Amino acid sequence: MFKNNLSQVYAWLLITPALILMGLFTHIPSFTTLISSFFSTGTKKFPSKFIGFENYELALDDPIFLEAVLNNLWYAVATIIPSVFLAILMALFVDSKIKGRVLVRMAYFTPTILPMIAVSNIWLFFYTPEIGLIDQIAINLGFGSQNWLGDKETVLNCLILITIWKEAGFFMIFYLAALQNIPPELKEAAKIEGASKYYFFRRITFPLLMPITLFVVINATLNSFKLVDHLFILTKGGPDNASNLILYYIYESAFSFLDSSYAATLTVILLLILAIVSIVQFVLFDKRIHYR
């Protein structure tokens, strides 16, 4: 009995540091966010008071927020699918026996190492009208100048392109590791049976990569809602909110408009969206995954 108690104490002691950190920086803030979303933002004249779901009603009627949500959904879909696709292609390429593959691997991985702020500055130089790289080439080829980041039609897709460029190399590393875990005999066995490269990929390689794909897709989804650093440098959500994303709007609400309870409300909504998306992905993938 005594011994059992002691091991209980040890167990608690061992998880305490993690528990404290998680509590201080994750669970308590989440909880207080949830609480404050039900209160109004206090000022000197009007102290904070309980207002129930009023903030939520406000959010659902807020055209800027709704636009940010729609933007973000498109942003997620349009970054995840191409970057996963590219990551697999690049991984297959650098997994094959090509000359200088170490260099190629490094080149593919470089965008991942760069901080998003630096990346934004690089791409700002590409996108700048008339003197930017893209426009210089376009003008020399006889096309007109285009304000890539200043045009409501193009701005979001320009940001999407940057994100794909940055993330695909990161995801490639996971796929590469997984590919190298597939025993080469499988390929040989299939080769003897006469399976083409494409057939082998479709029936063997891709299914065996499914656990990685789940991991990557969930990460990419979270990133597409989390990663807004480039907005600060490139567009600040403009023009006319055409590139506004949820997290950036939350930041603006809290620190530019100083409406912290409204920001808390939007945060809770964002958490809900992410939780639902993740659960759906797990359930969808789970049936198709073979874990070794």
Add this chain to the structure above:
Amino acid sequence: MSFIELNDVAKYWGDVKAVEKFNLEIEEGDFVVLLGPSGCGKSTTLRLIAGLESVSSGEIIIDGQNVNNLDPSLRNISMVFQSYALFPHLSVQENIIFGLKVRKVNKEDRETKLASVAEKVGLSKLLGRKPSELSGGQRQRVALARAIINENPICLMDEPLSNLDAKLRHQMRAEIRSLQKDLKITLVYVTHDQTEAMSMADKVVLMNEGEIVQQGKPKILYEEPENTFAAKFIGNPPMNLINLEFDNDNDENFIPIDDEKFFVNKKYVKKTILGIRPEDFEISKKGIKCKISDIDYQGADVVLSLKMGKQAIYARFESKIIDEISDHVFLTWDKKKSHYFDFESGIRDN
């Protein structure tokens, strides 16, 4: 013309020799075993026949056709890998019919063949399982089933039994052998286990350092090893190789026993190696006195580790002698069962 021919085949990895001067003929329906220590090039040879590697020089002919540049899938072969190479996410059934699906065999034919093959290898009740839910022996059967379902005339096996326990290995040997005879497959089988080779093969090809040392029926390899390598590799315990000294005065070879000379042969006029199989020794008062250093009791037999002069040898007897021996025995042997090898080259010389 033989069914499979390898003519002067060589394979190099850069400057490193894997296989060289390889000449082999395999008749249709034969069970041929490539035998040798690890790193001797036997697996490489098999992969050359399969087409998973390409030859550096020489030619490989299958059924009259030079297949040097032919894709593996067009060589009419199937292959069983040491690791089985089963697709982990596919069921037993899908693993077995993988090749049929690749070749777009229609569903009815697939089902008929699957049923008959599964019956043959005893997997009928396990078709829905994943490889991870099978035992080692069952996985081995899946690999076998996948190899025979295509009804290719040639099957290549790369150490297929090395991951199984001793009892199962024994059983699978017999099963593979009977499947091969049953389906009249030409089987090329790689192993480092000489017992496996001797018990299964119609023809054993013994290899060392990328070259063929000796090929022939198991009986020939056992009874007439062409050199000391073959003599030492085959047999358990291996053949005793006793270094003989040459006596210039008597023109005769002898075994030095302490200060005495035990003369054995007048035929050779230079230093020679005498080979005797452990079971060819007899106990006799007239023989050479050998000190017993260890007794290895094996049930029906007993293997004695002995010192003949300064040289260590093994002798195998029926285990009933164990009660009659003390710390030494006197050994003789039938002169007709002596093997002689040249001391320098190790080549057979009688």
